[in-house]
Amino acid sequence: MSVLVVGSVAFDALETPFGKVERTLGGAATYLSVAASYFVPVRLVGVVGEDFSARDAAIFRGRRIDTRGLERVAGKTFFWAGRYSEDMNQRVTLATELNVFADFNPKLPEAYRDSRFIFLANIHPALQESVVKQVNGRPKVVALDTMNHWIERTPGELRQTLKLVDILVINDEEARQLSGKHNLLHAAQVIFRLGPKILVIKRGEFGAVLMRGKDVFTVPGFPLHDVRDPTGAGDCFAGGFMGALAQAGRVTDASLRAAMVYGSVMGRFAVERFGLDRLRQLKPREVKQRARRFYGLTRFRL
Amino acid sequence: MSVLVVGSVAFDALETPFGKVERTLGGAATYLSVAASYFVPVRLVGVVGEDFSARDAAIFRGRRIDTRGLERVAGKTFFWAGRYSEDMNQRVTLATELNVFADFNPKLPEAYRDSRFIFLANIHPALQESVVKQVNGRPKVVALDTMNHWIERTPGELRQTLKLVDILVINDEEARQLSGKHNLLHAAQVIFRLGPKILVIKRGEFGAVLMRGKDVFTVPGFPLHDVRDPTGAGDCFAGGFMGALAQAGRVTDASLRAAMVYGSVMGRFAVERFGLDRLRQLKPREVKQRARRFYGLTRFRL
Numbered sequence: 001m002s003v004l005v006v007g008s009v010a011f012d013a014l015e016t017p018f019g020k021v022e023r024t025l026g027g028a029a030t031y032l033s034v035a036a037s038y039f040v041p042v043r044l045v046g047v048v049g050e051d052f053s054a055r056d057a058a059i060f061r062g063r064r065i066d067t068r069g070l071e072r073v074a075g076k077t078f079f080w081a082g083r084y085s086e087d088m089n090q091r092v093t094l095a096t097e098l099n100v101f102a103d104f105n106p107k108l109p110e111a112y113r114d115s116r117f118i119f120l121a122n123i124h125p126a127l128q129e130s131v132v133k134q135v136n137g138r139p140k141v142v143a144l145d146t147m148n149h150w151i152e153r154t155p156g157e158l159r160q161t162l163k164l165v166d167i168l169v170i171n172d173e174e175a176r177q178l179s180g181k182h183n184l185l186h187a188a189q190v191i192f193r194l195g196p197k198i199l200v201i202k203r204g205e206f207g208a209v210l211m212r213g214k215d216v217f218t219v220p221g222f223p224l225h226d227v228r229d230p231t232g233a234g235d236c237f238a239g240g241f242m243g244a245l246a247q248a249g250r251v252t253d254a255s256l257r258a259a260m261v262y263g264s265v266m267g268r269f270a271v272e273r274f275g276l277d278r279l280r281q282l283k284p285r286e287v288k289q290r291a292r293r294f295y296g297l298t299r300f301r302l
Numbered sequence: 303m304s305v306l307v308v309g310s311v312a313f314d315a316l317e318t319p320f321g322k323v324e325r326t327l328g329g330a331a332t333y334l335s336v337a338a339s340y341f342v343p344v345r346l347v348g349v350v351g352e353d354f355s356a357r358d359a360a361i362f363r364g365r366r367i368d369t370r371g372l373e374r375v376a377g378k379t380f381f382w383a384g385r386y387s388e389d390m391n392q393r394v395t396l397a398t399e400l401n402v403f404a405d406f407n408p409k410l411p412e413a414y415r416d417s418r419f420i421f422l423a424n425i426h427p428a429l430q431e432s433v434v435k436q437v438n439g440r441p442k443v444v445a446l447d448t449m450n451h452w453i454e455r456t457p458g459e460l461r462q463t464l465k466l467v468d469i470l471v472i473n474d475e476e477a478r479q480l481s482g483k484h485n486l487l488h489a490a491q492v493i494f495r496l497g498p499k500i501l502v503i504k505r506g507e508f509g510a511v512l513m514r515g516k517d518v519f520t521v522p523g524f525p526l527h528d529v530r531d532p533t534g535a536g537d538c539f540a541g542g543f544m545g546a547l548a549q550a551g552r553v554t555d556a557s558l559r560a561a562m563v564y565g566s567v568m569g570r571f572a573v574e575r576f577g578l579d580r581l582r583q584l585k586p587r588e589v590k591q592r593a594r595r596f597y598g599l600t601r602f603r604l
Contacts, residue, residue, distance in 0.1 A: 004403070086484075183528075185525050185527050186527070188572035201506070206508045215596075218599055219510075220509075220520035227485065254603060257602035282575075296518075296519075297518060297519060297520055298601075298602075300559035300563055302590075302595065
């Protein structure tokens with residue numbers, strides 16, 4: 001079962017206490033696709049400019065990532081520059097140049113229209129909706145990420161889109177903002193009424209929480225000796241989660257829990273190096289090994 | 303196996319978004335003792351003033367808490383007033399009146415001197431040291447909590463005391479401050495060189511982390527519908543942890559992990575009501591039931 005991923009492909013300039021890069025491939029859809037491709041084939045939908053070279057595209061080759069949906073248009077690729085605080089829990093955006101991403105209007109190649117597992121990364125909710133509408137028949141799982149920008153500025157469109165969504169994958173703050181509830185159990189109940197029946201809350205180094213009905217599952221963040229660059233961690237979590245779920249092929253309590261562990265694994269690998277550097281070298285064997293270490297991290301007996 | 307607890311007994315004035323109390327029994331040693339008493343008999347060492355009535359002492363009666371070490375002296379009991387922020391993650395101290403606690407000099411009754419499990423709650427490190435020195439022979443476990451105040455102002459005395467400590471129970475921020483390391487794996491290695499061979503990091507709603515050598519165990523915070531007052535959560539965690547460990551009677555990987563779960567259980571019960579209100583009514587059966595719910599919260603299969 002493949003995963004359809006739609007979202008941003010970008011160049012990032014990153015600065016953390018551990019270093020600086022002037023221009024590295026990034027964007028939610030890039031991180032998501034690479035992370036998900038460890039589990040299943042991926043179909044990528046996005047847009048890049050003329051400055052996106054064959055060398056940039058190398059990250060997708062040799063992985064099971066179909067780039068027929070990666071449109072190349074006149075202009076420059078989306079560019080983002082950010083700097084992280086000393087403890088890396090805060091970041092300031094230094095530049096956002098939307099460029100070709102400003103007119104992004106995702107079009108699914110014919111070959112993508114039978115997709116059954118769809119991840120809508122953080123873009124305008126109307127575009128997210130249009131992607132779901134282009135799929136033939138009823139997908140098995142539609143998962144969506146969004147951010148404060150859309151929650152504040154396009155609440156109507158977001159609510160419209162959420163009706164089509166099975167799994168909402170956001171962070172604590174976004175869950176609180178979207179629901180108007182500080183307590184996350186209360187927030188989940190509000191969100192379940194908007195459409196998604198499953199809520200996944202990403203918590204960075206603290207791992208993630210899965211809520212479904214009254215059921216709650218938590219997964220810790222893998223403790224790391226080196227955290228160099230938090231960029232893409234949430235998207236890699238989402239990619240690992242969605243990839244593992246599609247690999248399982250069905251949504252059960254067991255497949256969701258395993259997917260949470262794989263999400264946490266991929267999210268934490270991402271932060272060990274700058275940009276996609278860790279994922280470039282990551283071996284499937286390492287993914288499995290680290291996932292198994294979550295047993296030791298969480299097992300107890302009363 | 304009983305637990306010896308030394309620390310503050312206080313009256314608190316508390317204000318949270320969910321209410322306000324003018325004067326309620328509190329103090330680290332109080333929370334710790336009550337929480338630990340669900341698992342083993344407790345021996346309490348502390349000091350109160352003349353305003354501490356038989357009614358106040360009622361919380362200790364009917365539980366297995368020996369108060370022969372609770373000194374009553376002329377003057378007023380330690381008083382603390384604090385207000386929590388809207389999200390309850392911040393608090394401001396409105397008043398600290400040390401009163402009789404200013405001259406606290408813990409003295410172990412003869413009957414306490416054979417104690418084998420000792421919890422030194424947050425007080426001056428020289429006093430913590432004096433307690434260990436009053437114990438006959440070598441205790442099985444000395445656990446210690448401290449805070450930024452002592453880390454900053456009495457670093458020499460704290461280091462001296464830490465040499466006698468097996469388990470350090472602090473929060474993220476304190477671990478970082480004490481070690482000078484932001485990364486908690488690095489912080490643990492620094493702390494292990496100071497004496498403690500086990501580090502327990504309390505993370506509030508995010509649960510807690512246990513580090514011992516290279517081994518790491520995480521326990522989530524139990525998700526709650528109602529969080530009314532965070533006061534005493536960390537001390538109840540410590541009490542549950544230490545009580546369960548003493549009940550096991552020995553320090554093994556398995557007993558430490560189970561103790562972490564019981565710590566998390568007790569810490570989260572505490573915040574459901576103001577002050578000690580939830581613990582006053584809490585039944586041993588509820589403690590066991592909630593601990594078992596941590597299986598569902600954490601179990602997965604790859």
